[in-house]
Amino acid sequence: MAVLWLLLAGLPSFLVGVFAWVLIQHFLTTEIPSTLKHPVKLWFIHGMLLYVVTLGNILEKLRICAMPRFLQFLEGLMPINKDPNVLVTDLHFGTIPVRLLKPKKASSQPRRGIIFYHGGGAMIGSLDRYQSLCSLLASETDSVVLMVGYRKLPGYHHPVLINDCQNASIYFLKNLASFGVDPSRVVLCGESIGGWAVAIVTQALTCIPSLPQIKAQILICPLVNFINFQLPSHQQNKNVPLLTRDFMFMCMCKYLVIDPSWKDAILTGSAIPLDKWKKYRKWLSYDNIPRRFWSQDPQPEILGPFNEAAYLETKHTWNAELSPLLADDKTIAQLPETFLVSCEHDILRDDALLYKKRLEDQGVPVSWYHVEDGFHGCLLLFDKKCFSFPCSMKLINAVISYIKSI
Incomplete structure (x- = not known):
């Protein structure tokens, strides 16, 4: 005692x-x-x-x-902000928890469908935390929103998150009529690691012609490569909240089961073989980033001395199912119209810019919204009253405006 x-x-x-x-x-x-x-x-x-x-x-x-x-x-323990004008239904597609949100007001015709994957680095984030955001999307765009509650750390690692998102999306697409959704107006939307999931799932769905085609994909501050960590935004924003390089790297290592002792080799490019860099540099290099986003005195994009052991630990990141930026031209060319959102003070800003150029080079229609005073994670603070920021509503209003135009 x-x-x-x-x-x-x-x-x-x-x-x-x-x-x-x-x-x-x-x-x-x-x-x-x-x-x-x-x-x-x-x-x-x-x-x-x-x-x-x-x-x-x-x-x-x-x-x-x-x-x-x-x-x-x-x-x-955090409270859930509920919208009395939105009907919320918890379901399971197999073992995957999902949440369906739609306006309570009756509609005389099928509504637009939005499949939403939340952010959180595969560690945090949940259906509850993103419900107020998705309720706003449902009410403001008169859409049916499907939130996917994919499984996360510590019990689940790659590729569980992607498999859950893809399987839930396929089930939804096969049963659009029962959910009152117009099959010609289905949008995939995600933030942060959810935006990464959107990129991968959309690419995978192009190979399933029997399903309704995705009308558009919306990627908000996405991660699209696990290879080049020397981009300008990584140099400029490595210690900027709410996503610092240390926290991003911790989430990445835990989710991909990479020993964190390889951190320096990964960050300096020592894990990148020269032959692979020569092959993919055209997509990965910061030469593809508009110069206005470069530092005044940018650090040279030089690979460290090659470390084969580090490469063997991380070689799976060269798969397009992990780094969607590396998908082949044929797959990229089949993607639907895309809306990309980037924030100036976000370590992942340049991932969005690289993907923008990758899509445009293959003729994919791309709309881009850049939040000059934005930072990673500002999206979720829009309804936090004294802890909200002007950039939060700017971002949300841009997404809503785009969805309503579809």
Whole structure:
């Protein structure tokens, strides 16, 4: 009993100590660009995120709880913002949990369908967290929205996320009539890793002619390559909230089961064989990024000394099912019209720009919206009242406007 009381008494001191340590680290490493609005607000939000991630890592090292589960537990405590004008139905397509949202107001004809994949690095994010966003999409565009609750870390790794998204989408596409959806107006939409899933699933669906064709794909701040981490946005925004290079790399290694000890080799390009770089440089190089996005003094895009062991650890990232930017020209040319969203202060900004050029080179109609004061993750803050940002509504309004034009 005495030991228990000792632990309980020491817990507040431990939590305060961790908070102080995180605060110091946060102050020393986090970069808030001067053009970002409400910098103090963003600094606070990011500091709290780092704090809970640090606590999760401590719990994981103590073998009490996996860090992703700790984050998911805290996320589950947050309230859900519900729209009284939107009907919400929880379903399962096989073992995959999905959530169907549609306006309560009756429609005399089939509605547009939106299949939505949420973000969160395969670690956080959920149907609950993205419900308010998808409710807004459903009501503002008069659409039926299908949210896919794919399985995540720590229990599930690649390719479970993609398989869940693809299988749920195929089931939905086969049964559009029962959901009141017009088969000629189906849109795939996703944010962050959800945008990555949209790119891969849309490419896969082009090979299934028996299904209704996807009308458009919407990729919001997507990741489309796991190979080149020397792009300008990686140099400029590596310490910018809410997605820093360290957090992105941690999610990537956990999801793809890559030993994090290879971090330096991956980031410096030492894991890239020269022959593969020569073959794919035309798609991966920052030569494809408009010069206005380059740094004033850009670092040269030079590969580090080749490390074969690092390549063997990461060679699966050269598959188009992981890096959709590398899909062959024939597959790219068959893709539907595309809406790409990028944020200026996002480490993944240049992935969207590379994919934009890749699609345009193959004649795919592309619309692009760039949020000059945006940062990764701002999308979800649109309804957080005192923690919202102007860029959040700019982004959402651009997506809504595009969907309504379809």
